[in-house]
Amino acid sequence: MPNRNSHANRTPERTCVVCRNKRVVNELVSFVTLREGLIFDLDRSLQIRKNYVCPSNECLRGLEKWKKRYAKKTFGAAFAL
């Protein structure tokens, strides 16, 4: 009888920055936001703090808006992508 409360084999979940839905990490696309723009971490090699987005058209479209908001918040109003 498997232990339903066991967290040992739990797949980590992350929240999509656009729709705020939680999904398991390998269903999401991870990226980092730099001053130069977004860098998608397609081979998951980046070891810094990442953001996650669903690989759906809606969320990828929404990412454009999110990016502007995020950039403004993080780098200031002078920032332009």
Ligand SMILES: [Zn+2]
């Ligand atoms: Zn999403």
